[in-house]
Amino acid sequence: MSTLLQQLLNGLSLGSIYALIALGYTMVYGILKLINFAHGEVFMIGAYAGYFGASALGVERYGAAGLPLYLAVLVLLFAMAVAALLGVSIELLAYRPVRSAPRLTPLITAIGVSLFLQNAAMLLFSPNPRPYPPILREVRFELGGVIVTNVKLTIFVVAIALMLGLNWFIQRTWTGKAMRAVSTNIDAARLMGVDTDRIIRATFAVGSALAAAGGILFGLDQIIINPLMGVLTGLKAFVAAVLGGIGNIRGAVLGGLLIGLAEQLTSGYLSPDYRDAVTFVILIFILILRPEGLLGVVRPEKV
């Protein structure tokens, strides 16, 4: 029984990270109808930004005790800022010029940006895997046979906090409202005086920042980072967004948790060989049976 609980716990924490990344995918798709393939790489860059930020703050000096809380938060904010900047730059340089092109072009551009970032990272950061610095001290405690580390708790806390923050942002602030408007109907929003370009940039910034947070949490949890870490994880987060209903924020969260659980349970009870396959199988099923996702809304195509 404790094994099951352990697997569930691990699945939910992994799923929270997927959810953070999936939010970025879903928000960008909602507004631009573009699959931002490069988002996985933003996640990766966020993780590396955390790595270098922590090193700059002298994390080795603190050893296993980890950075003091205020410094850890600083590292997080730094990484989120770097990622936001990166996300906006990608939008400006690569996506904006092709916004009016047929759907194929931005998709291929996105794939190109993704490949570029992966390989640039391999060049700059060396392709060798790096151990993630202990930004937080590792504390373990056992609850009824289930091991819970403070890292896992932090993942939950940070993920939930960010998601609640995002929710508040979307519902209560003007920018958030504008984002919802643009995602519903970009032309109407423009007619209502919304500066759509600014809103699009803001969307990229927010989504990327969330991914960076996911990146740091991933590094703390998974111990090693490498330049290709965004490829598979990004893909799975994308599937999570589709599962929940792409364009739907709550859907992204739900999708992320479900994919995380599915992956962990498959790995534990079926075989670790199938853990990646299960995500794709879910993708295929959902697209064939219910393409709008679990929480999505069917949009009839007008001719």
Next chain:
Amino acid sequence: MRLLLRLAVASAIGLVLYGIGLWLQGGVIEYVQRIVFLAGINVILAVALNLINGTTGQFSIGHAGFMAVGAYGAAFSGVKLQPVLQNWIGAGAVADGLTLNVGLLVGAVLAGLTGLLVGAPSLRLRGDYLAVVTLGFGEVIRISFNNAKFLGAATGFSGNSPAGLPALTTFFWVYAWAIAILILIRNLTFSQTGRSLAAIREDEIAAEAMATPTTRLKVLAFSLSAASAGIAGGLFAFMQPSIRPEDFRFDKSIDMVVMIIIGGLGSISGAVVGGIFVAVTLELMRDLQQYRLVLYALLLIVIMLVRPQGLLGSRELSQVLRLRFGRPKAEAAK
């Protein structure tokens, strides 16, 4: 009479190919030979994918999966068949050629069936969704091979001996198949069926309103495209010591997309050019080692920003040449 003429032309081409093949084997280092083979294989892949992404306007980014099915199918059956054939007619070029071609056909049929299986449920989806589901299928296929113990699982399939798969691929066969598939797809594209496919690309709903059996056509084109990719996979298998699921990752699907983008989406001659270009430059770039893929990715982005229609757009080389250098001629509306 026409048949005789066609046969004569085919034999002539065959002889030329054979001659070039012999010359290559003797006169050129193996390293360059490999690139020439890969170029031919790329041509098949590019033309196959172009049928779907270009002519029919559907978006598949999982074609590496079909290539994998073709490769494993050909390798497995070829390895089983070779000793049988060699016992029967003795070892030599004839047995090799037969083994190769039977293997390729097995691979193609399996790949085509896989295409059917993938296409049937997926082709209801449009645009991005179709792209993503083909990606998913491509990965599922690869992971399946990764776990298939009888095919060597993750460490790959190398046939019966540790020395690897038999090296049956020759210049002649690569380019013979490339030309055959090229002609087949070209004829299809410029036929009535091809025009229906183009109609689906231009406006699927309108095409359906005009009683075009869109889903059936799309699935058929998909299967044909998959089968062709399977042939390319089989040819690839018989020039490697072993084939591994690693060889058929998402990266390979992207390579194929790059080929047709460079040449021009919808142009068959463009696909040929793109295929050769990618094989040659990718290999030459190996010298640049770690900079290689960065440049490759940058090239992709630049192309999309500067000239997304690629080299030839959706026109064929013959049309472009005629426009530039030919006498003024009334051209049918494109």
Next chain:
Amino acid sequence: MHRRSLVSFILALGLAATASACKPKAGASSSGAADAAEIVIGHYASMTGNTAHFGQDTDKAARLAVEQLNAAGGVLGKKLKIVTLDTRGDGADAANAVTRLIDVEKATAILGEVASSLSLQGGPIAQRRKIPMVSPSSTNPKVTQVGDYIFRVCFIDPFQGKVMATFARQTLKLDRVAILKDVKNDYSIGLAEAFQKAFLAAGGTIAAEQSYSAGDTDFSAQLTAIKGSNAQAIWVPGYYAEVGAIARTAARLGVKIPLLGGDGWDAPELFTIGGEALNGSYFSNHFAPDQASPQAQKFVADFKAKYGQEPTGLGALGYDGIMVIADAIKRAGKVEPSAIRDALAVTKNYEAVTGNITMDRDRNPEKSVVVLKIDGGKAKYEALVKP
């Protein structure tokens, strides 16, 4: 607009094509000037990627060997030149690298690869082209079965697995061991099998069998399952990066049993990634820096003097690989691949850094295995097991 974009497009393509035709400027493959009176040894190794340390260490030691040989006058009066191509840990690149080494660099002998999977990709090509290939540290038996042109200078996995299984059973007195292997890796699969066979034959039981893929970062599911199986130790015959992460994850999950492994652990990153979680674990290797023969100690000193760091066992094997090839060339009397091959096949009692090398019928040497224990973040000599 149309014409301009076409021109710039073609320019872009042309630039890419020209760039690809350029030779690399700095830090590339060859050392020494291209010369007809030179013996070219090709080296293919993973200089980048997940197992970069293997390739880099082997290459450094190989270059040290070449330098020392050339300083002593070369081989048969000619200077040695080593050309290294990066396989990036990828099989297709390995095959291409060997083809290039033979066709473009005109190598008369090849050193490589460290990873058995990659040797299995490059080997068939070397065999077909009849260029002798010496793998410094591929331990999977299949590697030399590829053909009579393929050799190695290290022990093989059936022996390595047996040594560790016997150690686990007799010295550590273990009854139940779980196995966690890398299914993407011939080395790991082979070594896991070897251990399993020997351990079962010695009366032990395998508590659980789990697997992962190279490149995975999440091992919690597998370790949680192993935790529930009451294993007393885990046999992890993988490569250092994953092993380090596995150790940490195990510690996190409260899986306090020792880990056992093979020579794939041998890299400093094992300790930077695994940290204290590795204390109390054991692994088999080719030599122990703190218990080495005078010859090995000299090698370690020379390596440290040149590179400022300690070599690993794999590095030592790279050195030995070059030395064995050079020795064979000397004995062959001529710089000719088939003669070199024949000389390699009869290598007898060559005193290498990692021990005595005598090629057996299958072109494998009979070497001893050193068992190391990890304590306080360092590997210490524990036992030596002769064949």
